[in-house]
Amino acid sequence: MHRLRRAGTCAVAPLLLLVAAAPGAANGPRQDYQLQCQGCHLADGSGSEGADVSPLAGVPDLRGRIGRFASLPQGRAYLVGVPGSAQSPLDDAELAAVLNWMVREFDPVVAERGFPPFDEHEVERLRRPLADVASVRARLLRALAGRAGRDAAAAASARTRPALAAPSAPDAP
Numbered sequence: 001m002h003r004l005r006r007a008g009t010c011a012v013a014p015l016l017l018l019v020a021a022a023p024g025a026a027n028g029p030r031q032d033y034q035l036q037c038q039g040c041h042l043a044d045g046s047g048s049e050g051a052d053v054s055p056l057a058g059v060p061d062l063r064g065r066i067g068r069f070a071s072l073p074q075g076r077a078y079l080v081g082v083p084g085s086a087q088s089p090l091d092d093a094e095l096a097a098v099l100n101w102m103v104r105e106f107d108p109v110v111a112e113r114g115f116p117p118f119d120e121h122e123v124e125r126l127r128r129p130l131a132d133v134a135s136v137r138a139r140l141l142r143a144l145a146g147r148a149g150r151d152a153a154a155a156a157s158a159r160t161r162p163a164l165a166a167p168s169a170p171d172a173p
């Protein structure tokens with residue numbers, strides 16, 4: 001009797017572990033992130049950027065960036081197409097929910113401004129493995145830098161215009 005009960009427990013324990021680790025078992029995006037993504041991207045989304053002696057070298061920092069990618073059409077295709085997303089065991093609706101959760105969690109400034117959330121139809125359409133992740137990412141960063149540069153130039157010219165119009169200071173050379 002005693003021995004039987006022990007055998008039963010042993011058989012059930014691994015099954016419980018499997019159920020806990022199975023994607024989509026009504027986990028919600030936070031738990032899906034913890035189970036499927038956090039091992040590499042870490043709890044705070046910082047990844048391993050800047051850490052040169054890390055077994056995770058090359059996992060980009062999501063903070064302050066993922067929402068910016070989500071604001072460009074080609075950036076949305078990138079977020080869905082990176083291997084970690086496209087090849088995850090999550091279904092399209094779950095992946096959409098995790099990506100939305102990641103934008104809110106790791107890029108709150110963009111999330112507060114409002115971004116078009118992913119849904120399962122968009123994820124289904126975009127879920128194609130990228131041919132060359134690094135070069136797509138580099139192009140996106142250039143597009144974002146160009147956009148930030150234009151914003152900064154506009155802000156700077158708005159700031160300097162009145163100063164240029166003002167008479168020069170008496171001690172100016």
Ligand code: HEC
Nearest residue numbers: 036037040058059060061079082083084085088098133137
């Ligand atoms: C085995 C490690 C690993 C896991 C697990 C992982 N990723 Fe990643 N992720 C990476 C690496 C490495 C990159 C950099 C691009 C590349 O080389 O794939 C990346 C890049 C990304 C990016 C683009 C970020 C950027 O700034 O370029 C997103 C979005 C992303 N992953 C989402 C996810 C999601 C969602 C999951 C979980 C469902 C996940 N990843 C799981 C390693 C991982």
